[in-house]
Amino acid sequence: MALLELEHITAGYEKNIILRDFNLKVERGQFVSLLGSSGCGKTTTLRLIAGFSQPNEGRIVFDGKDITHVPLHRRNFGFVFQSYALFPHMTVFDNVAFGLKMRKVPKEEMKRRVMEMLALVDLTGFEGRYPREMSGGQRQRVALARAMVIRPDLMLFDEPLSNLDAKLRVKMRVEIRRIQQELGFTAIYVTHDQEECFAISDQVAIMNGGVIEQMDSPAHIFNSPNTEFIARFVGFENFFNLTRRGGALQTESGLALKVTREVSGDRFRACIRPEDVVLYPGDTQGENRIEGEVLVTTFLGRNIQYNVRTAIGEFVIRAGQEQAYSVGSRVSLELSANKIILIRS
Ligand SMILES: Nc1ncnc2c1ncn2[C@@H]1O[C@H](COP(=O)(O)OP(=O)(O)O)[C@@H](O)[C@H]1O
Numbered sequence: 534m535a536l537l538e539l540e541h542i543t544a545g546y547e548k549n550i551i552l553r554d555f556n557l558k559v560e561r562g563q564f565v566s567l568l569g570s571s572g573c574g575k576t577t578t579l580r581l582i583a584g585f586s587q588p589n590e591g592r593i594v595f596d597g598k599d600i601t602h603v604p605l606h607r608r609n610f611g612f613v614f615q616s617y618a619l620f621p622h623m624t625v626f627d628n629v630a631f632g633l634k635m636r637k638v639p640k641e642e643m644k645r646r647v648m649e650m651l652a653l654v655d656l657t658g659f660e661g662r663y664p665r666e667m668s669g670g671q672r673q674r675v676a677l678a679r680a681m682v683i684r685p686d687l688m689l690f691d692e693p694l695s696n697l698d699a700k701l702r703v704k705m706r707v708e709i710r711r712i713q714q715e716l717g718f719t720a721i722y723v724t725h726d727q728e729e730c731f732a733i734s735d736q737v738a739i740m741n742g743g744v745i746e747q748m749d750s751p752a753h754i755f756n757s758p759n760t761e762f763i764a765r766f767v768g769f770e771n772f773f774n775l776t777r778r779g780g781a782l783q784t785e786s787g788l789a790l791k792v793t794r795e796v797s798g799d800r801f802r803a804c805i806r807p808e809d810v811v812l813y814p815g816d817t818q819g820e821n822r823i824e825g826e827v828l829v830t831t832f833l834g835r836n837i838q839y840n841v842r843t844a845i846g847e848f849v850i851r852a853g854q855e856q857a858y859s860v861g862s863r864v865s866l867e868l869s870a871n872k873i874i875l876i877r878s
């Protein structure tokens with residue numbers, strides 16, 4: 534049985550419905566991310582799970598019990614937000630101890646648990662400091678310790694790293710994952726950062742227009758997106774139609790293409806990543822090759838991006854600098870059979 538289940542949830546703000554027939558299952562001990570662009574309803578979902586708001590329809594079931602109308606303070610959940618929301622007039626110790634004081638945990642035990650938690654987030658020795666005397670990364674670790682010290686049944690994260698600089702974000706996400714695995718808690722993590730969420734999660738749920746469009750392991754989503762929307766989210770930029778005719782897959786221009794990973798059906802949206810298209814100078818023959826003309830070149834540092842016109846549409850290609858093509862060059866594009874992904878349409 535799943536630890537948490539959202540069943541047929543409808544929710545929003547006044548007349549503005551954000552989630553419609555929304556469903557989500559989270560297994561015990563898993564790290565699950567909700568990924569989606571800004572405004573797609575991630576925070577709305579997390580607020581419902583936390584108990585900050587109630588759905589108009591549907592049920593939230595936790596550990597077999599209906600908690601849809603259980604108030605926030607009766608759910609033993611921990612939160613970490615983007616703004617650390619520490620108490621500025623309290624020391625690090627008192628910030629972390631707060632939840633334990635509320636729960637009337639005896640003083641000795643409280644002290645031991647706070648110090649344990651500070652050690653876990655690598656902040657031993659900082660207990661007497663105030664938030665203003667700490668860096669962003671340190672404050673976020675205090676927020677993490679404060680949320681975890683109550684031994685929550687579920688940890689909820691809402692873009693906890695988005696106020697940190699890029700290097701620290703990468704470091705902190707590894708820390709969060711390490712601590713989650715060490716303590717074994719179940720986590721729901723909201724982000725709009727694809728790389729971050731793939732790095733940290735067991736399961737990723739990609740949201741679009743108030744529903745989950747695909748939920749799978751990061752590797753599965755990366756290699757087998759279900760829809761064009763998901764494919765775009767994980768780096769596919771080139772799309773074209775393929776139709777099965779007499780056993781072969783053909784482009785609209787009549788070219789037969791081989792595809793390693795076959796999918797049943799007759800009409801497909803096919804896609805390939807910009808890094809996976811191989812360019813050759815001039816018009817060359819070969820399996821899965823199409824001709825094109827370079828329209829735009831853009832220097833990106835590690836590679837060069839080409840926009841190339843072909844008979845089946847414009848392609849975006851990113852290639853190394855060993856071979857540069859100028860605007861107007863004739864080129865051949867190799868769409869390798871093992872790099873093409875089929876999406877049934
Ligand atoms: N308090 C609110 N009142 C009215 N509309 C809101 C409120 N909070 C969010 N919204 C709207 O709900 C939609 C989803 O918001 P949100 O869940 O915060 O998105 P996300 O976290 O994915 O960026 C957005 O269109 C947003 O404008």
Ligand SMILES: [Mg+2]
Binds near residue numbers: 577
């Ligand atoms: Mg949000």
